[in-house]
Structure formats: structure tokens, C-alpha cells
Amino acid sequence: xxxxxxxxxxxxVAMNIDSLNRSVICASALDxxxxxxxxxxxxxAGENEVxxxxxxxxxxxxxxxxxxxxxxIVLTDSRYKGLDPDVRNFFTPASKVVSVFKPQVGDIIxxxxxxxxxxxxxxxxxxxxxxxxxxxxxxxATQTASVLSFHLIATKYISLATGAIDTQRITAYEMExxxx
Amino acid sequence: xxxxxxxxxxxxAAKDVDxxxRSAVGAMDLDNGNxxxxxxxxxxAGESEVxxxIAPSTxxxxxxxxxxxxxxxIVLTDARYKGIDPDVRNFYNVATKTVSIYKxxxxxxxxxxxxxxxxxxxxxxxTHINATDGGGIELVWGNSQTxxxxxYKLQAVKYISLATGAIDTQRVAAYEFxxxxx
Numbered sequence: 169x170x171x172x173x174x175x176x177x178x179x180x181v182a183m184n185i186d187s188l189n190r191s192v193i194c195a196s197a198l199d200x201x202x203x204x205x206x207x208x209x210x211x212x213a214g215e216n217e218v219x220x221x222x223x224x225x226x227x228x229x230x231x232x233x234x235x236x237x238x239x240x241i242v243l244t245d246s247r248y249k250g251l252d253p254d255v256r257n258f259f260t261p262a263s264k265v266v267s268v269f270k271p272q273v274g275d276i277i278x279x280x281x282x283x284x285x286x287x288x289x290x291x292x293x294x295x296x297x298x299x300x301x302x303x304x305x306x307x308x309a310t311q312t313a314s315v316l317s318f319h320l321i322a323t324k325y326i327s328l329a330t331g332a333i334d335t336q337r338i339t340a341y342e343m344e345x346x347x348x
Numbered sequence: 349x350x351x352x353x354x355x356x357x358x359x360x361a362a363k364d365v366d367x368x369x370r371s372a373v374g375a376m377d378l379d380n381g382n383x384x385x386x387x388x389x390x391x392x393a394g395e396s397e398v399x400x401x402i403a404p405s406t407x408x409x410x411x412x413x414x415x416x417x418x419x420x421x422i423v424l425t426d427a428r429y430k431g432i433d434p435d436v437r438n439f440y441n442v443a444t445k446t447v448s449i450y451k452x453x454x455x456x457x458x459x460x461x462x463x464x465x466x467x468x469x470x471x472x473x474x475t476h477i478n479a480t481d482g483g484g485i486e487l488v489w490g491n492s493q494t495x496x497x498x499x500y501k502l503q504a505v506k507y508i509s510l511a512t513g514a515i516d517t518q519r520v521a522a523y524e525f526x527x528x529x530x
Contacts, residue, residue, distance in 0.1 A: 181367045183365075321388060
């Protein structure tokens with residue numbers, strides 16, 4: 169099974185500002201660290217405080233929201249939180265309500281490679297794109313103007329709780345939001 | 349010894365938003381109320397959460413600046429110890445020492461003494477302080493707001509109190525500003 173993106177919001181404005189946090193529902197499965205555009209509110213009964221999330225495309229590459237489900241989600245791909253120790257197996261299934269936050273310039277996040285489209289190579293930015301990116305921000309050599317964009321500030325790691333020798337760390341990228 | 353800038357953050361968004369606060373280290377001495385550009389993260393061992401601060405300029409940037417504000421956490425200042433020297437104007441942040449900074453937001457209200465600024469205040473004439481190419485780490489008095497740079501508008505001329513105990517020297521002028529440009 170392919171791994172999913174892991175996001176650690178190290179210093180984000182949304183941690184302190186309630187209005188930068190919402191609940192959404194999307195027709196696609198969502199990893200933490202993916203980005204979505206919010207269209208309208210859900211028309212489904214019982215979801216009057218839930219927005220409908222769509223895949224970013226030309227015309228909707230700004231004012232995006234980032235997926236970040238914390239502890240409130242238990243069921244993930246038929247695995248239960250607390251039983252599967254590998255956080256990379258976590259994602260939010262399609263058509264399930266998920267939490268999102270609105271990135272602000274200066275926000276610092278830590279993401280694994282699965283959060284992004286393309287390859288890291290020598291690239292130092294990830295940008296919202298209409299091409300191969302879609303739900304994922306895509307690696308690029310420069311900042312794309314007038315779209316959601318993050319700049320790489322350090323290559324770090326996240327720890328895994330597998331218990332296996334020599335496999336307890338995987339690379340993660342510390343990114344700072346530089347464009348909305 | 350020259351006096352250093354005194355900053356009182358009267359109402360700033362950074363007091364409630366953790367992400368607007370960082371630690372930085374610069375090659376120059378920094379007064380509270382000085383402004384810096386963050387050029388990246390420090391490469392020094394033990395400073396993995398510290399950013400490198402440089403002086404604002406046209407090349408380094410005059411927008412997206414951060415303001416220096418060390419509170420109680422710094423003890424040693426120019427060989428003076430907090431609590432022993434009663435004059436807050438003797439406090440500054442020594443070069444290459446880690447210092448706290450925050451990101452100003454529109455509407456922030458701060459109180460600054462003149463030592464943190466470049467140029468001079470002229471009643472009824474100077475109405476703003478702006479980041480400028482020649483100002484370095486100090487905001488510069490101006491007669492108007494400079495567009496597209498960090499800028500504050502003067503709201504009131506007030507004072508700060510000193511704890512010197514001396515007669516007639518217990519107040520110095522301070523200027524209340526509101527952030528009007530980032």
C-alpha cells in the first residue's frame with residue numbers, strides 16, 4: 169500500500185485563530201498536507217457547517233485550504249488509530265468530513281514527500297498547480313506568483329513508532345508559506 | 349553610553365498568535381523596536397529553531413519584516429544584569445545572541461522611544477515611521493507613509509516611566525504608533 173502524506177503544523181496562525189479552521193467534504197480521498205478549494209457549503213442533511221472541497225485548478229489556485237486531521241479521526245483505511253503505529257498509513261477516505269486550515273504567510277509546516285507532487289531534486293518551492301499537482305502542491309525551482317506557495321527552509325525528519333532498527337526516521341521538509 | 353530603544357507592545361496580534369513569534373540571531377546588536385529580515389535558518393549547532401536576521405534594505409527586502417522584542421528572558425545586557433540596572437534604556441540584545449522577534453500585523457499598536465528610530469520627530473510634520481533602504485535596522489521618521497514597506501502611523505506622543513528614582517528625570521518621551529503597512 170502506498171504511503172500517505174504526513175503533516176506537522178509547527179507554527180501556523182490557524183492554531184490560534186478559530187476562523188481559519190473549517191470542516192470540508194470531498195469526493196476524493198485526502199492526505200494531510202493536500203490542498204483544496206472550497207466551493208459552497210454541503211447540501212447534505214446534517215452537514216450544514218461543512219464546505220464542499222474541490223481539486224484546485226486554474227482560477228482556484230489561491231485562497232486554498234490545507235488538509236489537517238488530528239486525533240479526531242479514528243478509522244483510516246480500515247485501520248484503527250492506536251493499532252497501526254505507522255502514521256504514513258493515515259488518510260481521510262473520500263466523502264468523509266475532514267478538518268482543513270487556511271495557510272497564512274509565515275506559517276511553518278513539516279511535510280513528508282508524499283504530500284507533494286513531483287520530485288524534490290534541487291527544488292526549493294512547492295506551488296499550487298493546475299497540471300500534475302491538483303490536490304498536491306508541486307515541487308518547483310521558484311515561487312509561482314499569485315498562487316499558494318511554500319519555500320523550503322530545512323530538511324528534517326519525522327519519527328516513526330515502528331520499533332524496527334534503523335527505520336525509525338524518514339525525511340520531512342520544513343516549509344514556510346510565502347504566497348497565498 | 350548611548351541609550352537604547354525601548355518598546356512596549358501595547359496591542360499586537362503576536363501576543364495571541366504563536367506563529368507570529370520566532371527566535372533570531374544577527375551579527376549586529378539589536379535594540380527592542382529594531383526591524384530585521386529573516387534570510388533563512390541558522391546553520392549553527394544548537395540553533396535549529398533559530399532564524400538568521402539581517403538588516404532590511406532594498407535588496408534584502410523592506411516588507412515582511414520582523415520586530416525585535418526581548419522580554420524578561422534576557423538577563424545579561426552589555427555586562428549589566430536585569431534587576432540591578434534600573435534604566436530600561438540600557439537594555440539591548442548583544443550581537444550573535446539569540447533574541448525574540450515578532451511579525452507585526454496591520455493595526456498593531458506599539459509604544460517606542462526615539463532611540464529605536466532614525467531621524468527626528470518634528471511635531472505636526474513627521475507622522476510616520478517607515479522601513480527604508482538607508483535606515484538599516486531602524487525605522488525612519490517620515491512625513492508620510494511609504495507604500496509597500498513596513499510602516500507605522502504616529503497616533504500619540506506619550507511617555508514611559510523610568511525607575512531611576514531621580515527627581516524630574518523619571519519620564520522620557522515615547523511615541524505610540526499603529527501599524528499601517530507591511
